[in-house]
Amino acid sequence: MDTLNLEQVLSLFDNSTLSELELSCPTYTLKLKRSSTEQNQARPSAPVAKVATAPEKPAKAEEKTEIITSPIVGTFYLTPAPDAPPYVRVGSTVQAKDVLCTIEAMKLMNQLEADYACEIVEILAKPESMVEFGQPLFKVKRI
């Protein structure tokens, strides 16, 4: 049902005993609802008519990004040591298991590794600041 035949859906819904219907496809989302008072009434079948639809245009693929969040509470560092270069910068690409940052908690430096190969799109936490559990650290794009 790549081309949504609205009339047909409505007709099917009308003749069903449903009170709600939700339909999603990559292009459309459709929600139908019938108030409780009417849904029990008998209804005549909807008149059928021809609906002309244009061929579907392909949806423009949005660049999918993901967020890597902090798994613990601690202090966020982009560098392994004060003078050292950062693990990653915006635009860096990393492989799975590569270190992204360290989060210090109780004097322990916890290295956060990438779960998958990706490109760093944005660094979301302030270096040397406190991060909470679940706080966004990096916006990345899988590669």
Add this chain to the structure above:
Amino acid sequence: MDTLNLEQVLSLFDNSTLSELELSCPTYTLKLKRSSTEQNQARPSAPVAKVATAPEKPAKAEEKTEIITSPIVGTFYLTPAPDAPPYVRVGSTVQAKDVLCTIEAMKLMNQLEADYACEIVEILAKPESMVEFGQPLFKVKRI
């Protein structure tokens, strides 16, 4: 249905028994909702298909009635004395200034007079019971 044919969708909705419809596509979001009062009313037949309908009956003009309420707190009496006939009955017609009932408050019998000529359609309070301020006493029809 890349080009939204609004007229067609509205028509389909009108002829359905739906109370709500939501439709989204990358270009449009459409939400239709029918208020509960309207959805029970007869709707004109849709232009899409020929439907045989009987000519609509003209709405029968509802007889306008008015409510006469109690102007004080007291005990409601329909008769001037225990054995006396009532001031009014259902179906009685009264003239302005005619007495409708008495309301006793602090041993005083307060006579309630009609403000206008009317027919008694219904007696709404129970005789010899307490009535509050504003409590409906009579349903009447002006004449």
Add this chain to the structure above:
Amino acid sequence: MIGSILIANRGEIAVRVVRACKDLGIRAVVAYSQADADTLAVKLADEAVCIGPAPTQESYLNSKNIIVAACLKRCDAIHPGVGFLSENAAFAKAVEDAGLIFIGPKSETIALLGNKVEARKAALAAGLPITPGSKEAIADLADGKRNASQIGYPIILKASSGGGGRGMRIVRKESELEAALALARKEAKLFFGDDAVHMERFLEQPRHLEIQLLSDGKGTVLHLGERDCSVQKNHQKLLEESPSPILSESLRNAMCEDSVRLFQELGYRGAGTVEYLVEGSSYYFMEVNARLQVEHPVSELVSRFDLVRAQIEIAQGKSLSLSQKDVQLSGYALECRINGLSAGRIEKFVMPSGPHVRVDTYLEAGSVLSPYYDSLIAKIIIWAPSREQGLSVMQRALAEVEIEGVKTNLEEQKLLIACRPFSSGRFGTDLYAKVCDQEKKHA
């Protein structure tokens, strides 16, 4: 015994009385106006009777409908709440004549205390200090001049049948007296139907203190200490506290003893308050409020007495079984009145809760603050061991309040509680003007 009470009032005070009835196992019948059909008192009551339309004159002041409602609903007693008919001697008399119990003083007591000149005479007779002033109503200008020169300027002219700040005129020198007297008479006639005015010394910076009393009408009179009600806006109380931060132990004792003696001489029955003006180490009798007061919870929290329960028990003829030494006043209590500055539907309504906090209100989200009646939205009352802790607790409580849909004085009250003069305890009745009007200028 009282099995059923008709509550002839509205708002939070009607709710307060309904709750006391429930606690006592008494059936509560609320008399309400059409505008109040959906309010909490009606909802919580066992029964309710509509007694008139929104305007107070035709509902909450409609004695006849109220008394008939009480009789037809088979109530034994009427509780008048505060305001409205609570200090109306004719109403109290009519209630008694209808064979019902009036929960309050005897009608004669209310009549006597309702006349300011008579009340001052009674106070004088009981040995209470009164502000220097004319004992009788001013006869004419010459009489006024003679009295004023004896008292010393500035003086204040007051309507003998009045109250609430109306019909009052301050006169600072003799040349102003003639015009002021004429005006005061005119206002007194207009507001109270009686053009009698009397004259008192005017105190520039007094504190308003009042002593809460409970008297069984059978010889036992107890006091529950004082309330300091000096924070006011246009003579309307905003904050009330007990104990007062400025009252010395000796002054407190003298005021309490005087108040108890006055109630004993009056043969007073029920809860009541003696109001005083205090300046320096002097205090002057002002008037008796022969009824419950809005700010009564302050005394309830320091004494742990339930004043409404006590009112009902006294009305039932119960003697006070305690003596003054059984009354333990402990800690500090403060009440903050949240008032509406506009009427309308309340969209959001969050009140504080938790330790040390009591809230008396009749509103909830979705309620309408009626334009017909006084604007009190809620009373927030706190208790703490000390005034310092109490002010902290009140600030915490006020910070939890959220009211949307109507304008309120919440922010003003926060300013007052937090301001330096209030926390120091050293301020006069002009505190509101100094703090809040200043703030508006800066804003």
Add this chain to the structure above:
Amino acid sequence: MIGSILIANRGEIAVRVVRACKDLGIRAVVAYSQADADTLAVKLADEAVCIGPAPTQESYLNSKNIIVAACLKRCDAIHPGVGFLSENAAFAKAVEDAGLIFIGPKSETIALLGNKVEARKAALAAGLPITPGSKEAIADLADGKRNASQIGYPIILKASSGGGGRGMRIVRKESELEAALALARKEAKLFFGDDAVHMERFLEQPRHLEIQLLSDGKGTVLHLGERDCSVQKNHQKLLEESPSPILSESLRNAMCEDSVRLFQELGYRGAGTVEYLVEGSSYYFMEVNARLQVEHPVSELVSRFDLVRAQIEIAQGKSLSLSQKDVQLSGYALECRINGLSAGRIEKFVMPSGPHVRVDTYLEAGSVLSPYYDSLIAKIIIWAPSREQGLSVMQRALAEVEIEGVKTNLEEQKLLIACRPFSSGRFGTDLYAKVCDQEKKHA
């Protein structure tokens, strides 16, 4: 001095501690799980830190995240609330090691009292009566048989490291001992990681009473009287009251004196409770709750002490400046726990207010009662001069409650408060079963 406290808890108890911080002028930082981001404690706090996802093991039991959050938020102290890490000696130690103040007893005290066998030994040493039972963990079946015959059947087997009813087995005759011992060990191992069990006389119809104590760790120990917590459902307390309707003055004095002596011998620091089983005129030490308890407001209302404030002040090193005779216990207090019986969004939420009523809750209309945590919705606590009046006030308060959207135990609680055995005061821990399960059968 403590300038800032991290509150490692959730729900109404986190709100309670936030309010105490506000009252003391202390900055409150709430550590919360992702499921609790929209709760009242987070809203009222000065700051908040997310410490983990919804499951307690990864958030409210995640010592490391909690301590790191406290350090990075520059807090001086951690308040553990009730439950979760509040009686975890290792956590208390870790907090101390991080240079922070643990608001509670010393970690050694928690460790000692957390072991039931050690706690019983300490109680015995302090001269407290304990239920006849094995002082040591049961070595084997033979040892068990020997002990049981000395104690007399029925006996109860308890996990030495346990609590909350888990790992307990009642044994009524010797033939059942072997199987029961094996099962109790297995459960003990499973729930507490330690298969040690000990044995006590089983009391068929005891009352659960506890003495509330406050101790500054410097030699001053005060008691605030008892709480009777005998109304329970599956070992969960439902109603708590003070004073107990069944306790004689002499028994009360003996229990309070014993409790104070135990805390003195322990060098206990902070607020804590000694729990007893009472049967007839005998009482037996059960355990020490080395923390604040859910039902602490009951003692706050009869003593007018603020227990959370006192905890914080003691943690700051302040000595208790009062002596026992300054503690005035007056009147009667009763707490009713409103629990959810289902999770979900709360559509309507009306709590009682007005005189005599305190409400501790963290929910409002629109809040979600989380399926992840315990189901306590609100604590309604009342104070009245007497138990009889108090039961009336509680009935009035419960009648004002409206909760829609989740199922609650409100109707059950109303039944319990109103039932004849509860009002008489003569009932056992089976009251819930008798009243509420009966009702269900009839329904």
